[in-house]
Amino acid sequence: MSNITLDQVRKVYAGNVEAVKGVSIDIADGEFIVLVGPSGCGKSTLLRMIAGLEDISSGEISIGDRVVNKVDPADRDIAMVFQNYALYPHMSVYKNLAYGLTNRGMPKSEIDRRVKEAADILEIGDYLDRKPRALSGGQRQRVAMGRAIVREPAAFLFDEPLSNLDAKLRVQMRVEIKRLQKELGTTSVYVTHDQLEAMTLADRLVVLNGGNIEQIGAPIAVYDKPASTFVASFIGSPAMNLIETVSDAGGLKAKAGTGLQGGNPGGLQACTVGIRPEHLQVVEAGTPVGDGLTLTVKVNVLEPVGAESYIYGTIDGGGAPVVIRIESHQTYDINAILTLHAAAKDVHYFDAETGRRIES
């Protein structure tokens, strides 16, 4: 069993800076967990604490039912893939892969078998004699992965492993990491600031903000029901439209601008409403509001990206910015006023003060 349990884990640096504020996560055996959040949210610190590269200020981390707070990184049975790959520059690719095994006193024949096997999986068999400096970025990335695979550890830890690759390679490696992880069935913790990487890789997402967990859940669940305005704006691209509203007798009104009308199902005082760009439909002006929301938006920019297009606009009367996804090849005039409708089931409500989700 190689489940990982984090129980009220905290990290306080000198000067009383609290980087991680009491985080608890239960990671099941074989699960792929992605820690995602903006820089400075504590995700890397958390990963490094699991690896044993940072001390744990308080709380408990267990790997496979063993508390590892005081266990040496080499004895935690984990393998880590670093952002800059951290290959040993003076060793050949073969030695880079074999190093962790040799140090654990594994017989030569077994090391050789594992290195060859990993090299086959990652297609780096031709470079085994080369030094890392003679490899391209993508090849180095594969060697770094290989170094983790040969160990056959209880868990893989990934620290933004794709951020040094170009866009095309990043997509390719992303798919490959996911395939490998499923094949090997090794528990994995992956840190990234890229929400797309997080969405595509994770079995479960952990969204972190300022050292706290904002939300844990399956990517699509997080996408469908973000727990806070922070998660709503962080997961999904383009981000969810967030509009501050106030309520009056007729329902919800935009705080700034005039172009928002909607029912107030929860009888809320003031709240932030959230609508994904793909949930806004362009409708004829004067269509009845119904139980959803109706917006009138002035078009500022039309952005075709090929498979679809985006309208960047503002709520009529000088309100909040709004992004609408439309089908590709559809065009609208700049400065045109559009009427948009969102169905009630697609509207998210967040507390105006705390930003937490309000279930309606």
Add this chain to the structure above:
Amino acid sequence: MRPHFPCDGRCAGSAPHICHLHVRGDTMKKVQFNSRWMPYAFLLPQLSIVAIFFLWPAAEAVRSSFYLEDPFGFSSTFVGFDNFTDTLTSSNYARVAQFTAVFTVLVTFFSLALALLLAVKADKVLRAGSTYKTLLMWVYAVAPPVAGLIGILLFDQHVGPLVDFAALFGWKMQIGVNYFDTSFAMVVISVWKQIPVNFIFFLSGLQGISRSVQEAANIDCRSGFRRFWTVTFPLLAPTGFFLLIINVTYAFFDTFGIIDVVLKTEPGNNPVTLVYKVYLDGFRGNDLGGSSAQSVLLMLFVFILTIIQFRLIERRVHYS
């Protein structure tokens, strides 16, 4: 500085102007001078220093190594290779060469090893690290003869704490009288003087090793000792190779001041290095020809040593 020259006309259709990109048919990488003698003029001060203080004395040494000069410098006789054969067949010269070899190996080894040990430890100090490092570098500012003097005080027959310390173990040190004791003092003082230089280089070398590589090694290897020899040490090799050359040169030539102070210019039967013997034979023994021959041999030796070092060791050193 960017050159300010008229554009050669590659800026299409524009009027004559000063251009940073198209200078006289070349890009801005290459600065052109108005006179072809200008660059040589800039080099002249450096070249003349090399010529006056290195090439000329070296040539003079080579010349006088073929002559037998009378002690007062009034006349000299060409003697061919006699000075060289005399030197090389002398048993005294062989003895001094042997001592120099042992001295150099000991001084180089211990000053490198101790400096590396201190640098590795200092690199791990978290609290008051810079104070610690500054203290270790202090000796660097001490001039060799002063270091020799301080060393002499430490090894003094009557008040030297190191002599007293040795006496506790029944070792009656007699610096300047006993051959072994004197050599011991020379080596200790020379090593002590050289450690700070090596320490500074090793420390900066250590700090140049990528932190994530060391962390990867932490995960791959439990034993800190093994980690040091398999990852840290090989990555320090470029620094170590550079320091090896610096230290051999130091032990050979720059220890002159320390040896002189330890011997109080009265060598007697005490050990001396080849460089010190050049001085003794030339200026105390007034044998300028023999002394010059020895310098020429030293020059050749250093020349060969440098070639061997670069050929053999550089091949095994990883430069990232």
